[in-house]
Amino acid sequence: MDSEPPSSPQVVEDGGEEDEEEMSGGEEADLRSSSGRGSLLTRRGITLRVLLKDGLVEPGDGVLAIHYLGKNFVGDLLNDGKIRWVETGQIFNSPSAWATHCKRLVNPAKKSGCGWASVRYRGQKLVQYKTTWLHKYQPSADMSLVSEEDDDEDEEEGKTAVQADEKNKNTKLGLHDVMVSRRTDRERIPVRYCTLGTRDAARDPHTLVELSAFSAINRFQPFNVAVSSNVLLLMDFHCHLTTSEVVGYLGGRWDTNTQLLTVLRAFPCRTRLADRDSASAVEEEICQNLFMRGLSLVGWYHSHPRGPALPSLQDIDSQMDHQLRLQGSNNGFQPCLGIICGPYYHGNQGVASTITPFWVVPPPEVRTQQRSNDYGIPVAVEVTYVQDNFLTSDVLNEMMLLVDYYRAAPDLVHFSQYWCPDTTMMDKIKGSLSCHAPKDQAYSQILEHVYSQLINLQ
Numbered sequence: 477m478d479s480e481p482p483s484s485p486q487v488v489e490d491g492g493e494e495d496e497e498e499m500s501g502g503e504e505a506d507l508r509s510s511s512g513r514g515s516l517l518t519r520r521g522i523t524l525r526v527l528l529k530d531g532l533v534e535p536g537d538g539v540l541a542i543h544y545l546g547k548n549f550v551g552d553l554l555n556d557g558k559i560r561w562v563e564t565g566q567i568f569n570s571p572s573a574w575a576t577h578c579k580r581l582v583n584p585a586k587k588s589g590c591g592w593a594s595v596r597y598r599g600q601k602l603v604q605y606k607t608t609w610l611h612k613y614q615p616s617a618d619m620s621l622v623s624e625e626d627d628d629e630d631e632e633e634g635k636t637a638v639q640a641d642e643k644n645k646n647t648k649l650g651l652h653d654v655m656v657s658r659r660t661d662r663e664r665i666p667v668r669y670c671t672l673g674t675r676d677a678a679r680d681p682h683t684l685v686e687l688s689a690f691s692a693i694n695r696f697q698p699f700n701v702a703v704s705s706n707v708l709l710l711m712d713f714h715c716h717l718t719t720s721e722v723v724g725y726l727g728g729r730w731d732t733n734t735q736l737l738t739v740l741r742a743f744p745c746r747t748r749l750a751d752r753d754s755a756s757a758v759e760e761e762i763c764q765n766l767f768m769r770g771l772s773l774v775g776w777y778h779s780h781p782r783g784p785a786l787p788s789l790q791d792i793d794s795q796m797d798h799q800l801r802l803q804g805s806n807n808g809f810q811p812c813l814g815i816i817c818g819p820y821y822h823g824n825q826g827v828a829s830t831i832t833p834f835w836v837v838p839p840p841e842v843r844t845q846q847r848s849n850d851y852g853i854p855v856a857v858e859v860t861y862v863q864d865n866f867l868t869s870d871v872l873n874e875m876m877l878l879v880d881y882y883r884a885a886p887d888l889v890h891f892s893q894y895w896c897p898d899t900t901m902m903d904k905i906k907g908s909l910s911c912h913a914p915k916d917q918a919y920s921q922i923l924e925h926v927y928s929q930l931i932n933l934q
Contacts, residue, residue, distance in 0.1 A: 522606050524571065525557035530613070532605050533597050538562060540571075541596045541897055542578050548897040549578045553597070571595040571602055599822040599896055611665050666786050674849045681790040684783070687834055687856040695837065699811045701859045703739040703833075706871050708861065709912035712829050713875055714744040715779035715817040716905045717930075720887045721749060723778040725762050727771035730810050737774055737811050744874065746881040773802065775813030785818030785832040787854045795836045796852045811835065813857065819908065820895075827899065827907035833857040866916040872926070879929045891930050902927065 527533045533553065540551035540559060551574060552560040559568040561578075568574035571591030579594075592603040666684040690697045707726065714722055724744040730737050743762045747754045766773060776798060778791075787795065795814040802812040818830040835857050839850035882888050891902040899907075906927065913919055 522609055523557060524553070524559075524602075527605055527609060528553075528555070528557055530609065532609055539598055540574075541599075542575055542594055543596075543894070543897065544579050544594065545582050547578075547582050548894075549574075550897065551595075559595075596822075608665070664783055666784060669851070669853055672789075672851050675851060679789065682788045684786045684788055685792065685851075685854055686786060687832070687854050690855055693837060693853060693855070695855075697855075697858060698735070698809070700734070700736045701739065701811075701813060701833065701857055702736065702862050703859050704741070704862055704864055705912045705914060706864045706868060707739050707742045708831060709867070709909055710742040710744065710871050710874055711777050711815065711817055712819065712831070712908055712912060713905070713926075714742075714878055715781070715819045715829065716908065717878060717882050717889060718885060718887045719781050719820070719889060721779050721781060723749060723776065725759075725766075725773060726775035726777060726813060726815070727766045727769065728774040729772060730774060737813060739774055739813065741769065741771060741870070742777065742874075744878055746877065774811070775815065777815040777817060780816055780818045780821070782820045782822075783818060784821055784823060785816040785830040787814070787816060787832075787834055789851060791816070792836055792852050792854050795834070795854070796838070799836060819905075827895070827904045828911050829908045833859045864914045866914045867919040867922055872922060875926050876929070879926065879933070883933055888933060891927075891933075902931065905930075 524533070528535065533539075535553045535555045537552045538550050539553050542549040542551075550562045551568075552562060554560055554567075559571065559574045560566070561568065561574060566577075568577065571594070573591070575591040575594040592606060593601060595602050597605060664682065664684045666686045668686050669688055672679075672685070711724060714724060722744065724742055726739050727741040727743060728737065728739040743765060745755070745758050745762070747758045763773075780786075791814070795812070798814070799812045802810050812835075814834050814836075816832045816834065818824065818832075821830065824830050833856070834854050836852035836854055838852055889901055891900065891905065893901050895901050895904040906923075909923070910920075
């Protein structure tokens with residue numbers, strides 16, 4: 477693509493009712509110099525120019541996108557914070573101006589564009605970069621200033637989608653067939669462990685915590701870990717199937733002589749997290765499978781479908797509980813590995829899921845009775861990934877059982893829909909699973925049968 481603008485581009489300034497109040501460079505400089513970053517910017521004061529100057533985004537060709545009612549629009553982010561629509565070369569002063577213009581082409585009744593909630597930069601909504609800016613430079617700011625238009629856009633676009641579907645119900649493809657729902661939980665900004673302090677019942681248990689390195693807490697990793705590629709493949713497949721959180725167990729062996737934990741098999745839990753009635757039966761079945769294969773329980777995994785693959789405070793407590801249970805009453809050391817898989821987080825690099833192995837170091841013990849007053853320290857675990865020679869029949873059978881379990885699930889991912897403008901959800905899962913491919917290249921032909929079953933579920 478030619479990075480130079482057309483000879484006489486049309487500059488579009490009208491952004492509808494939701495357009496940002498664009499400031500000149502001088503106004504931005506005055507605002508910053510008047511009282512530094514301590515001065516509160518309004519929602520409209522944080523522009524693309526501000527994000528560019530502070531390095532949160534970078535100019536580039538094709539880095540901006542709008543997905544609206546089955547239509548895709550791609551734009552270039554220019555050095556001055558303006559947007560160039562790739563298709564026509566038109567220049568827009570703000571995200572709202574571009575979003576309003578594009579949406580009116582599809583739906584003439586559209587009054588505003590809600591640009592920061594509609595325009596994505598490298599797959600992530602611009603409003604999330606605005607939130608990040610506020611967290612970084614104005615941590616005391618009211619986060620509702622940047623989230624309210626996100627909610628409004630999702631609600632309004634849902635109404636418009638229903639109206640459009642009624643008008644076009646005779647067409648071959650409707651909105652539901654081609655676009656994946658983008659409503660996600662509000663972005664959770666990870667915090668550093670050192671900022672947590674003592675345990676606080678008022679703190680959100682879903683708060684994400686950044687992982688520390690063993691070296692950062694003056695420790696050595698007390699065990700080595702090797703994980704089979706088939707484990708990653710089955711786990712990643714399970715996490716891709718639904719927009720809800722899933723969980724599973726890890727089977728393997730612990731060698732006390734070499735201090736090596738080998739993870740050889742994943743056991744997905746084919747049950748809902750809230751379904752306590754069937755949970756015990758599923759766990760009993762997994763225990764029997766472990767025994768039949770001569771394996772031990774060595775860990776667990778779960779997904780953060782649309783969020784970062786980092787542990788929450790709740791995850792940290794759960795991991796600590798698992799570690800204590802596996803240690804047993806004889807105080808003999810056996811590690812328990814936790815893994816978090818983030819399949820649909822738009823902050824991931826490419827289509828591959830982010831997979832995060834972690835462990836929890838017990839908090840410093842000042843006095844025994846104070847052990848529970850501090851959170852455990854989540855640390856990143858260094859892992860050796862071992863490529864299997866071929867895809868086993870066990871794994872293939874488990875994949876088909878998962879397909880059958882989620883067949884009628886309301887939160888089943890629709891693999892014919894789009895993950896991003898040029899990538900379907902099917903392309904997404906295929907690309908991610910290829911990262912765990914066995915040495916035998918015939919695996920791709922074997923998996924085609926599984927993929928065909930997924931498409932048939934739609």
